[in-house]
Amino acid sequence: MDQEKIEKIKNLPEYQQLVKERTSLAWILSGAMLVVYYGFILLLAFNPEFFTTIVSGEHISIGFPLGVAIIVFAFLLTGYYVKKANADFDELTAKIKKEVE
């Protein structure tokens, strides 16, 4: 890519919007995953008694729904990102390509 093309793309409002939106979404979602996962690990490490809480019947402890919830959460996060990217980011990318190619 030559310098002229770089400058042209850099100055496109669509490009600036794409980078800004994608970067913030990616870091927010990564942050959410990190907080949930390390929150879970720290809870295990510093407060193991919490995991002896029984939430249903006599044998279903809090850890099971919590564990499944983290797995489902991870899946929903990826789903949200893909939905958003397929709709908004790809549209912006197509516009940028149209402008420069």
Add this chain to the structure above:
Amino acid sequence: MAQVFKYLGAFIALALLPVAAMAAGAIEGGEKQPINWPAITMFVIFVGGTLYITYWAAQRTKSAKDFYAAGGGITGFQNGLALAGDYMSAASFLGITGMVYLKGYDGLIFAIGFLVGWPIMLFLMSERLRNLGKFTFADVAAYRFKQTPIRVLAAFGGIAVVILYLIAQMVGAGKLIELLFGLDFNYAVLLVGALIIAYVTFGGMLATTWVQIIKAVLLLAGATFIAIMVMYYMDFSFETLFKTAVENRNGDMNILFSGGFVSDPVNAISLGIALMFGTAGLPHILMRFFTVPDAKEARKSVFFATGFIGYFYILAFIIGFGAVALVVGSEYFAGDKLVGGNNMAAIHLSHVVGGDFFLGFISAVAFATILAVVSGLTLAGASALSHDIYANVINKNATEAQETKVARISTLVIGALAILFGIGFKDQNIAFVVALAFTIAASANFPVLIMSMFWSGMTTRGAVIGGWLGLISAVVMVVLGPVVWTQILQMGEAVVPYKFPALFTVAIAFVSIWFFSITDKSARAKEDKEGFEAQFIRSQTGIGAESASEH
């Protein structure tokens, strides 16, 4: 080529049956095991089918792009299944279910750690990798830097991970086949080695991808069936499942809680870092992003992979508790231990819920799992040697034909090494070897890759010094740690008190990449930084990226 395949297929099919039948009595403990005919039948059908795919793929594998990246024409859904197939190794299927069987809730904690790296990979890496890379993750790591030193570093990091991961899979394969077919461990490892060499050398990425897709579908279907049957036996009540499991463990409620697996915060966080960031540094996983046509398919593939893997881990946990509820204290016990060890919990459970034929099916699936993962690993290792070392360092004017030839020779070498290491490391702890592979991937590959994509200030010097320090510190700290120093080498008290040093080694890599970059005032550094903008635009938009239709 066709001739070679006919002979190879016939040879393997013929060689297998008598050996398996002959050795059927050779099970440990002196107990005579009946010949597992359904298992052998399923196994032969699977091996025959995959060899046919390899034959089909071999005719379509002409260019280097075909060999490394299946021509770049795999869809997001297919690649999602293949990624799941690559990731759900024997350590996942047999290891996680075995760990849940043995330790209850702690096994689930491990499974969660294996999953949470996937969203991070999607948000920060997958699309950018697809836009920047060609065949291997070193293409991306070295994009705007001086090629040789970074390629060498990435290839070393990649191969170290591949070899360690391979050892774990080969040992797992050997043990599994030894138990199921009564075939001697060394022959079992030799057989697996011969099969993967055939898949990868002839069929390349296309055959490897399809073997992985089929394996993922079989594994998900088989695990679903086991889990549904377990719940059927338990009247579809988790209360009954856990209650029966606790009763079978003499009323010990501790399997429902965390049993101190992560009681030490430093080790807990450190293991979490290794599992989470290690996933994003595994060369055989990263390589899969070059098989799809564009960034859109790359991101879809991670979405599907996360779904399949998450679903599988939830099943694995029902299967593990199902094994405690239904297998403990039954005919599958020798003394107070499970026949074949705790890793066989899922296999025995499949017999309880589905009889001989289903046991055969699940055994064949477990074997398929190992074959698929080992093929992916071998291909990633061979690519590091042929694409990163040979074509980009040793012979920069190499033609595509020469490069592909070197890739095939590398496959043979890595296959042979896998067989030798598999036999040599027969009695090593598999879970530990896998954790070590993740630690190295997180400490050497991941920091260089992520910093090169996101930080404009990174220079060749920073990347090379930081990457090597991450790699070396990971290896040194593991060797000086409790497992190798105390348990394996028996040198007494460990110098490094942590089993999983990723917390420190990942930090060492990031800090030294940063430090040796900002202090770098060379002309090369200026060039490195100037290259960032063009790289960043391409990573964001895909303009100039390799497309699937170029050949």
